[in-house]
Amino acid sequence: MVADESNMYIPGPNSWASGGSADRNKVELIPLLSPWLTGAAMNNGIPMESRKVLEVASGFGTQVSYFAEQTPSVTFQPTEAQDECIEAMKVVAELAKHRNILPPLELNVLSDQDWLNCAETSGPYDGIFVLNMLHISVWESTEKLFLHAGKLLQGRSAGFLAVYGAFKRDGEFSGEGDRLFDIDLKRRDSRWAIRDLESEIIPEAEKNGLKLKECHQMSFNNLLTIWTLS
Numbered sequence: 001m002v003a004d005e006s007n008m009y010i011p012g013p014n015s016w017a018s019g020g021s022a023d024r025n026k027v028e029l030i031p032l033l034s035p036w037l038t039g040a041a042m043n044n045g046i047p048m049e050s051r052k053v054l055e056v057a058s059g060f061g062t063q064v065s066y067f068a069e070q071t072p073s074v075t076f077q078p079t080e081a082q083d084e085c086i087e088a089m090k091v092v093a094e095l096a097k098h099r100n101i102l103p104p105l106e107l108n109v110l111s112d113q114d115w116l117n118c119a120e121t122s123g124p125y126d127g128i129f130v131l132n133m134l135h136i137s138v139w140e141s142t143e144k145l146f147l148h149a150g151k152l153l154q155g156r157s158a159g160f161l162a163v164y165g166a167f168k169r170d171g172e173f174s175g176e177g178d179r180l181f182d183i184d185l186k187r188r189d190s191r192w193a194i195r196d197l198e199s200e201i202i203p204e205a206e207k208n209g210l211k212l213k214e215c216h217q218m219s220f221n222n223l224l225t226i227w228t229l230s
């Protein structure tokens with residue numbers, strides 16, 4: 001991982017990994033995500049064959065492990081910027097019940113070279129998903145995510161980008177919990193913040209040809225957003 005350039009991610013203690021939130025949200029997410037993972041969402045409800053999906057910022061692989069078990073026909077490519085997470089996910093991939101998780105790749109979203117390496121190693125991808133990253137990384141991560149997603153999804157049938165996490169709506173926090181969370185994020189790193197869907201994310205997506213196709217209200221005021229090129 002490149003960690004010595006000014007805006008590169010420098011890993012801190014992975015406090016987000018405790019508390020079981022990934023175990024909770026994976027169960028809530030799968031019914032909404034699985035039609036996109038399988039391609040059924042854009043194919044008259046019929047799952048498509050040979051789908052391959054890239055996960056950005058997979059953490060310790062809690063969600064990808066579950067999604068892979070629930071959608072055996074889909075192949076998953078987990079990625080991370082942190083070595084500790086990559087090591088953990090090597091085991092997750094080896095233990096996958098349906099053998100449908102590829103060995104994890106290093107992907108710092110800020111690195112164009114990492115995106116290229118991923119695409120060359122295991123692309124093309126039919127979909128991309130990222131859970132709980134935008135608020136806990138610098139703004140340039142969001143820019144790079146949408147830039148590369150826009151490129152990688154070109155020409156993919158039923159291609160999608162799914163982004164899950166905390167968002168502001170029209171400049172407002174979704175609740176007091178999010179307002180306090182945002183203060184805590186900024187205390188940890190002044191560049192981190194809960195991003196605003198309307199004024200920040202939608203314009204960034206549209207810059208790269210991506211449109212908001214679905215927006216689901218989830219537990220804890222989180223949103224699942226689905227973006228497509230058409």
Ligand SMILES: C[S@@+](CC[C@H](N)C(=O)[O-])C[C@H]1O[C@@H](n2cnc3c(N)ncnc32)[C@H](O)[C@@H]1O
Pocket residue numbers: 008009016022056057058059060062080081082085107108109110130131132133136137138141
């Ligand atoms: C809150 S954790 C979420 C992990 C997992 N997706 C989940 O929902 O449990 C945030 C993740 O974003 C990753 N991250 C932060 N900045 C990143 C970057 N520039 N490139 C790739 N991953 C990054 C961290 O390594 C961490 O795994």
